[in-house]
Amino acid sequence: DSGVTQTPKHLITATGQRVTLRCSPRSGDLSVYWYQQSLDQGLQFLIQYYNGEERAKGNILERFSAQQFPDLHSELNLSSLELGDSALYFCASSSRQGVGYGYTFGSGTRLTVV
């Protein structure tokens, strides 16, 4: 157990729907990062939050949004889902705003859009 908890582990939904993925960071970690991993795109950075504020944005679609709550858990919202959104979504956390100390990853949420 890495200490980063992601729920649900698996999600199957239809095109056009909206889903919410949840992440609880490791105790004491203030930074949360979201990644998408697909076969054709590899591991893509989506967005980072630090202590409730957005800090960095990567290749995140406008249909996707995220937030980090006062208790530091984070949610990634995916809307108007398309078949191509099927992927593994990882959350990672770190203790500092910078990344020189590495991330701790959760086990991921596998999203299947049908």
Added chain:
Amino acid sequence: AQSVTQLDSHVSVSEGTPVLLRCNYSSSYSPSLFWYVQHPNKGLQLLLKYTSAATLVKGINGFEAEFKKSETSFHLTKPSAHMSDAAEYFCVVSDLWNNDMRFGAGTRLTVKP
């Protein structure tokens, strides 16, 4: 901006033989470098990290990597492969204080009995 290139998409070794997974990096500043491992249907686990201390870094499960600035390389090695080492390995580069962590495309390691 930093980037990382994993030179082999797939490496196959026999159990008990050495493992070498190659990684070259590009960075404008003093980089931090990491190796992560991902077993099937699992999250990514940190194997080891280099953050400007000793150039030979020892990680978990017998893996180690050597930072070579002159060659801009950070290759991952293990003296003797075990079946449980079969996984995807990612080389990662970042600057020490920014938020930009760049992952390589990954190297799939297969271990034959």
